[in-house]
Amino acid sequence: MWIKHKRIWSWIAVITLIASGFAGTSRASAAKNLPALGTHAQAAALIDVTSGRLLYSSHGDDELRIASLTKIMTAIVAIEHGKLDSEVKVSKNAFGKEGSSIYLKLGEEMTLENMLYGLMLRSGNDAATAIAEHVGGSVEGFVYLMNEKARMLGLSHSHFMNPHGLDEEGHYSSANDLAKLTAYALHNPVFKEIVKTPTKKVPNPNESWDYKWDNKNKMLRLYEGADGVKTGYTKKAFRCLVSSATRNGQQLVAVTLNDGDDWNDHGRMLDYGFEYYPLKQLTEKGEPVQGQDLVVSQTFQYPFADGEEAQVNKKLVLYPEAEEGAPDLRFGLRGKIEVSLKGEKIGEIPVYRKGSVLPERTASGTAAEQTMAPVHQSNWGQWFSVVLKRLLQPGA
The missing domain is CATH 2.30.140.30 (Spermidine Synthase; Chain: A, domain 2)
Known part of the structure; x- marks a missing residue:
């Protein structure tokens, strides 16, 4: 006994x-005497990564389509459940997946780590499907892991139907949930390293030249201190973006859903957080x-x-x-x-x-x-x- x-x-x-x-709470700021912050987004959120404090939220709990921002969840689930040096084989289901692609060949094998770079830098839907089948045993098995992770993280306005973010009924998240998810993921050193990488070269087993992937996230070039995270677009979700930046030891994450001026809005959001909410x-x-x-x-x-x-x-x-x-x-x-x-x-x-x-x-x-x-x-x-x-x- x-x-x-x-x-x-x-x-x-x-x-x-x-x-x-x-421990802590994740509530949007109610501080007085701060200038107003606005965006062109249907929904937006700004969060401090260290503490998880939501500094700004506009329609932050609205459940909306999120396009390839889905891959933030795909990446962290794969990192936590998979082996980075394991070989991922491209199935018929993954080969030629519609939408953005890294143009994997049928039967091609690539390490999970390298495929995660293709997932996050080039938003490869073929990579997302191959990763899901490899880590989850099937796309359905992996989606179950995604939703379990959402439940564990308390993301009550999120539900996933696929690992890539192509429009599908029942597949949605919110600006606040994506901010919390990304703050969580950025505490993982593998995820953090991948999303801040501007260009990645990966061995190509089918050609004499290597794959070379340039990050689609223009914030890495447009904003001082930018170090992530993910772009997204579909015809129904429109432009979606999660960005992160670090200044003076403080890292912030900005989220916008359906924003036609997202690059500029994210710059203003991040500036606002660093100026008015120093760590x-x-x-x-x-x-x-x-x-x-x-x-x-x-x-x-x-x-x-x-x-x-x-x-x-x-x-x-x-x-x-x-x-x-x-x-x-x-x-x-x-x-x-x-x-x-x-x-x-x-x-x-x-x-x-x-x-x-x-x-x-x-x-x-x-x-x-x-x-x-x-x-x-x-x-x-x-x-x-x-x-x-x-x-x-x-x-x-």
Whole structure:
């Protein structure tokens, strides 16, 4: 029985770290005295990647066609579920897929990693289909993984029917959901590297020359600090764009759906975020908690409009002490600091006993110094109950 309790407390410690890394709220800014921001888009959103704070949203929850912005989900699901060095074989279904293409040959084999470059730089629908069949076993199997990922991330205004984004009934997302999804994906180093690449050369098994793919995302050339992400267009979705840029250590993501002036709108949106919502540091990893024999485990950063930082409140919440003589199954974890802005919770920072080994990484593989985009918070209770149920089952 003691062994089972030990396992439970170990999992509680791990899940606590996961939840703390994803804590916060993702609400559009309500700060006063800021200039108005407008776009030509049917729907738009702007998000800070580090914190996951939505800085701007216009019709952000409207469920709309998203064209090849779909491939953001395709890429992150493939990266998380597939092996990058595995060989993807092009099936009859993938060969000659309509729409944008990287012109793969029937039966051609290419590593998953290289095919992901073709997917994201050239928006290859043939690559999307081949990747889906390879990683999911079938297109239908992969689409199931896409929708499961959307559910886990709390993307309540998204549903996927295919991996490429060609118009299909029941296939949609929203500007807010795409902002949250992209903020999540940009914490993955493979995804982050792919979407910022301007040009990629890949071996071509059928010809004497290599494939050379230039990124369709003009923001990489038009905007200082641009480092992603994806273009999209269909006759029903019209022009869609997700862009990202990094300045002074802050990364922002802008999303527009059905926008005829998207390049200019994205420049204005990103400028707005960097100017009026600079990223500021509230705590530093390892710093002591005043009046306690404790230290904070993460550097916590958050974007604040002018005057907002003075409205931040930090509350220390300590967990119950273990029984005297019992081993420390929480590895020094003693509680958390709840951070709120204007009475609304924006994050949690785990605190540890001085001298403890502080966690280096969160469950997503991102550095603990980064406060993860908080799209997972709603699933904390669900994850906790599932783990406890499994551990308490006989034979678990």
